[in-house]
Structure formats: C-alpha cells, structure tokens
Amino acid sequence: MSETAETIVPALIERHHQKLLEDWLTCQVREGVLRGGQIKEAELADQSRRFLGELRRSAASGRTLDIAARQWAPAREVLEELVRHCAAQGISPSQTAGFVFSLKEPVFALLQRELIGNAPALAEATWTISALLDKLGLFTTELYQKSREEVIRRQQDELLELSTPVIRLWDGVLALPLIGTLDSARTQTVMESLLEQIVASGAEIAIIDITGVPTVDTLVAQHLIKTVSAARLMGADCIISGIRPQIAQTIVHLGLDLDVVSKATMADAFALALRRLGKTVTDIGSTGGDALRPRRQRN
Amino acid sequence: MGEIPILQIGDCLLVSIQVDMHDRLALELQDDLTNRIVASRARGVMIDISALEIVDSFIGRMLNNIAGMSRVLDAVTVVVGMRPAVAITLVELGLALTGVRTALNVDKGLAMIRRIIDAEEGGGAGRGA
Numbered sequence: 001m002s003e004t005a006e007t008i009v010p011a012l013i014e015r016h017h018q019k020l021l022e023d024w025l026t027c028q029v030r031e032g033v034l035r036g037g038q039i040k041e042a043e044l045a046d047q048s049r050r051f052l053g054e055l056r057r058s059a060a061s062g063r064t065l066d067i068a069a070r071q072w073a074p075a076r077e078v079l080e081e082l083v084r085h086c087a088a089q090g091i092s093p094s095q096t097a098g099f100v101f102s103l104k105e106p107v108f109a110l111l112q113r114e115l116i117g118n119a120p121a122l123a124e125a126t127w128t129i130s131a132l133l134d135k136l137g138l139f140t141t142e143l144y145q146k147s148r149e150e151v152i153r154r155q156q157d158e159l160l161e162l163s164t165p166v167i168r169l170w171d172g173v174l175a176l177p178l179i180g181t182l183d184s185a186r187t188q189t190v191m192e193s194l195l196e197q198i199v200a201s202g203a204e205i206a207i208i209d210i211t212g213v214p215t216v217d218t219l220v221a222q223h224l225i226k227t228v229s230a231a232r233l234m235g236a237d238c239i240i241s242g243i244r245p246q247i248a249q250t251i252v253h254l255g256l257d258l259d260v261v262s263k264a265t266m267a268d269a270f271a272l273a274l275r276r277l278g279k280t281v282t283d284i285g286s287t288g289g290d291a292l293r294p295r296r297q298r299n
Numbered sequence: 300m301g302e303i304p305i306l307q308i309g310d311c312l313l314v315s316i317q318v319d320m321h322d323r324l325a326l327e328l329q330d331d332l333t334n335r336i337v338a339s340r341a342r343g344v345m346i347d348i349s350a351l352e353i354v355d356s357f358i359g360r361m362l363n364n365i366a367g368m369s370r371v372l373d374a375v376t377v378v379v380g381m382r383p384a385v386a387i388t389l390v391e392l393g394l395a396l397t398g399v400r401t402a403l404n405v406d407k408g409l410a411m412i413r414r415i416i417d418a419e420e421g422g423g424a425g426r427g428a
Contacts, residue, residue: 229395235404
C-alpha cells in the first residue's frame with residue numbers, strides 16, 4: 001500500500017471528480033446550503049467545480065493540512081469570493097460554512113467504497129479529509145466575520161460624517177443638532193466642524209441641540225463643556241437646547257454644572273439668539289387680516 | 300528680538316502678537332501695556348492672536364494676567380482671532396481662559412469693547428443722575 005492519506009485525497013478527487021461534484025451538489029441542494037439567499041444553482045455549481053479543482057491541486061502540493069500555505073492561495077481565493085458574495089446577500093455564516101462541510105458526506109461515501117476492507121487506511125484518510133474540511137469551514141467563518149467587520153467600520157465612519165452637521169439658522173446663528181452618544185472621537189469631530197463654521201460664517205451664537213443624545217452622564221457633560229469652552233474662546237456664545245425632562249433630572253442628580261445658558265427646546269434657544277442679535281419675529285397674520293378687511297368691504 | 304507693537308485706535312489699544320512668545324517678551328509686553336493703558340487712558344485692550352499657531356499654558360496664563368491687570372486699570376480686555384486648533388488645544392489643556400473675553404476678529408472685538416464701555420457709562424450716568 002503505497003498510498004498515504006496525504007496522497008489519497010488528491011488522487012480520489014482526480015479519479016472521481018465528476019461523480020464527487022454531482023454528489024456534492026445534490027447534497028448541497030438537499031441540505032439547503034446557500035438557498036437562503038439569491039445564489040443560483042448554476043452559480044453554485046460553478047463555484048463548487050472551481051473549489052473542487054483548487055482543492056485537488058492544493059492538496060496535491062503535499063501540504064494537505066496547512067491551509068495558510070502559499071499553495072492554498074487559489075483555493076482560499078475561491079472561498080473569499082464566495083464568502084463576500086454570501087455576506088453581501090445576508091446569508092448566515094453557518095450556511096456559508098455549510099458549503100464546505102457538505103463536501104464531507106460524498107467524500108466519506110467515496111472513501112468507504114474505495115478503501116473497503118482496509119480499515120486503518122480508511123480511518124486515516126477519513127481523519128485527514130475531515131480535519132482539512134473543518135479548517136476550510138472555519139476559514140470561511142473567519143472570512144465572513146472579517147467582511148462584516150469591514151461593513152461595521154465603514155458604517156461607523158459614515159455615521160460620524162452624517163451625524164455632525166452644522167446648520168446656519170440665521171446670519172450669525174449656527175445650530176449643531178447632536179444625534180447619538182457623545183464619545184471622545186465624536187466630540188473632536190463636532191468641535192472641529194463647529195469651530196470651522198464659526199470662522200467661516202462669523203457666527204456669534206451657536207445652539208447645541210442635544211435632543212438626539214440618549215443619555216447625559218458625566219463624560220458626555222464634560223464633552224459638552226469642552227465644546228462650549230472652545231466656542232467661547234473663538235468668541236461665540238453657546239446655548240444648549242433640547243434637554244429632555246429625564247436628562248434634566250440626571251444632570252441635577254449627578255451634580256453636573258454645565259455653566260451655560262440652556263433652553264428646553266431649539267425654538268426657545270433660537271428666539272433667545274434672535275433677541276440677543278436685536279432681531280424680533282412678528283406675526284404678520286393679524287396685520288394681513290386687517291389689510292384684507294377694507295378690500296372685502298369695498299366688494 | 301524686537302518688542303511687540305501696541306497700536307492705539309481711539310480709546311482702544313491693539314496688541315498684535317506675531318512672534319513666538321517667551322518669558323522675557325511676555326513680561327516686557329505686560330510692562331509696556333500697563334504703562335500705555337495709564338498713559339493713554341485707554342478703556343479697552345484687544346489682543347490679536349490670529350498669527351499664533353501654538354498657544355501653550357504659558358501664553359494662556361499671560362493672557363489671563365493681562366486681562367486681570369487691565370481690569371484693575373479699568374480697561375476691558377478682549378482676545379481676538381483665536382484659531383480653531385488653538386481653541387481645541389487650550390480646552391484639552393484645561394485652560395478655558397474664563398477670565399478673558401473673546402471675539403472672532405478685530406472688528407467684532409472692537410464692537411464688543413464699545414458695547415461694554417457704553418453699557419458701563421450708561422449705567423454710571425444713570426446712577427449719577
């Protein structure tokens with residue numbers, strides 16, 4: 001018996017490539033692998049054929065169980081492509097790993113037929129192929145996780161960009177509606193964009209609206225105070241608005257001193273800002289009505 | 300190293316810091332400025348730091364000191380033209396310069412001094428009458 005477990009795997013795949021592929025595909029379809037998404041059967045068959053081919057070539061390289069080796073790069077590439085597709089389609093990681101694991105059944109059946117009557121060789125070959133497929137299956141899970149982490153990181157960046165707009169309410173009045181928790185990184189971004197806008201627009205009043213901030217603890221308060229102080233150093237006054245009743249209670253219970261003018265709503269804060277700038281808002285509804293009345297009498 | 304020029308605009312003094320500050324220069328500036336406030340009977344002092352890219356705790360303290368001295372001599376101090384990066388650095392250092400008034404630029408600083416002086420004089424006249 002010259003065949004060891006190392007050489008038996010590529011040899012078997014070589015000899016029974018077509019049969020193995022058919023069995024594997026049947027197995028995949030039966031177990032519902034990849035059917036959670038929109039992957040077509042033809043596509044699946046193509047991926048399977050390519051993977052099986054690369055698996056044979058990589059296994060024949062002699063480093064059967066070292067899937068991190070250079071010889072496994074093409075097989076890893078096929079898996080990477082598959083996983084990226086699966087992750088984008090929202091297919092679960094276990095279903096994705098099932099792509100690899102479902103290969104076990106046809107391979108084991110094949111081994112049993114081939115090595116009938118040679119129990120030690122069968123056991124060894126079974127163990128080798130099982131260990132190999134386990135590694136590849138875990139590799140897909142790792143890849144899956146990596147691709148999700150990439151998505152999360154991108155979303156975090158986008159969120160940071162999205163959630164710090166500085167709005168020009170009036171000549172000399174800026175509004176900064178904060179949404180989400182204030183951590184150090186966000187405070188930095190918020191501060192920078194606010195100060196830059198103060199320089200660009202020459203604003204004297206900035207309204208910081210915290211309606212969208214879920215909780216205010218000592219850290220968030222500290223970040224707010226920092227932002228207010230920095231704006232003050234630039235010569236702009238801050239008004240904090242949008243303090244919800246619950247948050248007002250928390251602020252007092254924590255003994256925080258925000259040391260800044262605060263208003264319950266953005267509307268109040270804006271009214272104060274206009275008053276400070278010497279502007280008033282008048283209701284033209286009543287004068288409009290008066291103006292209309294004579295005309296109506298004339299008719 | 301030359302001294303820092305102090306310009307007079309009406310009853311206001313304008314100090315434009317264009318060079319790196321060091322201890323001796325700061326002390327000289329405080330000396331010059333207090334003398335000029337008394338000599339010219341200035342009511343306001345504007346310190347323009349728009350050229351400064353780095354403001355450390357030393358300059359922060361100097362600004363505070365000048366504000367304190369001017370206040371004693373009955374002059375209002377306004378620091379103008381601070382850059383955003385400088386403001387952030389000062390806040391991170393814990394130097395909020397609470398004793399100093401600030402304005403975005405010289406224009407607004409002048410208007411602010413005018414407003415404060417008018418309010419003081421208006422209040423004084425009201426009390427006098």
